[in-house]
Amino acid sequence: AENLQKYISEGKLVQDEKPCLYIYQIKMGDHTQTGIMAAVSVEEYNKGLIKKHEFTRPDKENDRTRHIEVTNANTGPVFLIYRNCGQFQNEISEIQKQTPNVSFTADDETIHAIWVIDSMDEISSLTEYFNTISELYIADGHHRAASASRVQKIRQDANPKHNGEESYNYFLSVIFPHDEMHILDYNRVVKDLNGLKVSQFTDSIQTNFNLTALPNSTKPEIRNVFSMFLNGNWFELKAKERILSNDPVEGLDASILQNHLLNPILGIDDPRTNERIDFVGGIRGLEELERRCNLDAEVAFALHPVLIEDLLAVADAGKVMPPKSTWFEPKLRSGLVVRLLD
DSSP: OHHHHHHHHTTSSOOOSSOOEEEEEEEETTEEEEEEEEEEEHHHHHHTSEEOOSOOOHHHHHHHHHHHHHHTEEOSOEEEEEOOOSHHHHHHHHHHTSOOSEEEEOTTSOEEEEEEEOOHHHHHHHHHHHHTOOOEEEEEOHHHHHHHHHHHHHHHHTOTTOOSOSGGGEEEEEEEEGGGOOEEOEEEEESOOTTOOHHHHHHHHTTTEEEEEESSOOOOOSTTEEEEEETTEEEEEEEOGGGOOOSTTTTSHHHHHIIIIITTTTOOOOTTTOTTEEEEEGGGHHHHHHHHHHHTOSEEEEOOOOOHHHHHHHHHTTOOOOSSOOEESSOOOTTSSOEEOO
């Protein structure tokens, strides 16, 4: 909170004179995604119109809630997506022809740009367009959204004159079209073989997977296929037909691996809490899996990335994905736009 007030007093953060929207674009290599930064409704989140696909952890919710309360601000946006019909790109095409108000290359070589929209006509047009969007989906930031809901209730209960229009009834977000998302694989490393010898482990795997040696490190190119690093070698695991499922959650590769290998063979009962498993974002490559197996793990598994359509299907079904299923790149930057709660 002291840092935030210091940035404001030093002019590093400058409050706009009137309410604005912001176009936020991120480029990473050949990939570009462009969204709109706006405040969205806590009430709509509570009603399920802003849909979830992950459980939240109480300790992280507590931390985020305290952060919002003490800073009195949303300092980082919730990453939302919506089903794109193509009109949004038309709405912002003229705005993007202008020079962005903020543009920089971050330390990871991603390029970030922001256009400030202060024209009431443009704001009204964009607001009307998003009024036609029936639901939004959380891609990343489930704890931020849940914490915003908790702060809203705390402040409503403490405000005898609450009318629903107060700033605490909304939270900061960036909303991107679903077809501009870039999801990478989210891989697993396990510290030991649960007391099994390598031969016993590979024999057990072949009950539900076809096991084939690979000449070198290779990422899975299709669903239901996994790459495994064990004992200095790479293998392909192909799930057998009988363990596949049409259920939006049970059919995910992370579920197949968990339900038919990690739990029954390696004893990873709950991947949220079991300390023998760790998760490695796909941005780090297969080399990181090899490094971890040479350092502190016995076996590693590389998964095919989740498709954005899978995420939407799980959220629409009111279900949640297995933990550590999606790794979105590029990452949003916090602090570019800060929203004070008064």
